[in-house]
Amino acid sequence: MSSDKENNHALMFHVGPPFDMAYHNNVTNYPVGPHSHNATELYFTLTDLPDVLLGDTILAVPAGTLIIIPPFCVHQLYHEAGEQYERYILTIHDKWLDNVLCEGASAFCYIKEDSMPLLLFPDVEQKRELIRHFDELLSFMDNRTSPDSMVAFFSLLSDIHSLKMKTKKPHSMKVSASQKKVNDIISYLSEHLSENLTISDLAAQFYLNPDYLARLFKRHMHVSLGHYITLQRISAAQALLREGKTVREVQEYLGFSSYAYFFRTFQKVTGISPSNYRSMSIQ
Structure with a gap:
């Protein structure tokens, strides 16, 4: 996506x-x-x-x-x-x-x-x-x-x-039925970040119409599904780079189609190249 x-x-x-x-x-x-x-x-x-x-x-x-x-x-x-x-x-x-x-x-x-x-x-x-x-x-x-x-x-x-x-125990928080469904989708995405999932894939997983799933997600997230997936993948990339993984290792682990695409996407989201980010993080 x-x-x-x-x-x-x-x-x-x-x-x-x-x-x-x-x-x-x-x-x-x-x-x-x-x-x-x-x-x-x-x-x-x-x-x-x-x-x-x-x-x-x-x-x-x-x-x-x-x-x-x-x-x-x-x-x-x-x-x-x-x-x-x-x-x-x-x-x-x-x-x-x-x-x-x-x-x-x-x-x-x-x-x-x-x-x-x-x-x-x-x-x-x-x-x-x-x-x-x-x-x-x-x-x-x-x-x-x-x-x-x-x-x-x-x-x-x-x-x-x-x-x-x-605070002895967490308060119960108000989560609507539609928020719960979006939370389930987010959790599934977090577990499958390295896969190039499509809206159709997710719709089949959750037995939802693809158009309805896209609308439901944007109603609560206020960004599109593709936008959110990109952000979560780059957040995961940052964590891996801070651990000392190479840029190439991170690109391959998270399933980005090419080194150049990963490099461009990372820099667009964070404002810094993945190689510079890695250097700054492990100093």
Whole structure:
């Protein structure tokens, strides 16, 4: 299945500083499609999100939820142009956190690469404290390496860690029947990324009409099936390159028809060539 041209933006965003903090409460003109980061993203939504993509799951997320998204996890949090979304966003380089905390960084395994996305549901008082911490950290963004900035950062991280530790079991999340079907399709795709699956193949697997399957997928994912498959294959390629696999090995393992096609697709999605990405990742 070939990638479409519906989104010309790079789908892998590189975060530069050790951490970054932002607050937005705006009407979106150009919602961001499925993408990933080279950092952990802590997304505190103050708006209900009806169709959130986190890895291989689509679900509804209520306002007041803290979403922890590990590095390189494909996600999409909002998608409607013309809608107002209010959120705080903290991005953290987990390798930087490892260097700062040394052995103590193991306590924060849930924000590391290869961990699963995590949803936390603070109560009213905990929400108030999180917002206070976020606002305090925002005030230091012009000098984020100052001692006061570091104190604010780790104070916020400590509160989030306490909230995580107090969460005894995961909350049941609202997933509609159609979202469940799309989740099943996503899981199947994740297990067969190296195969050149067509819509007809998937329709036969799930006993659905091909046109209906394509419409159902786009209704919840807000991108076409081909677009999503390309993004997931490149995300898998990034993981393999970080492990030290050669570009040729990754191209063949993921079933790209040629080295040149893989090279072009990787560079289009990430903004960097696979050879340069590999060199930067294994230094």
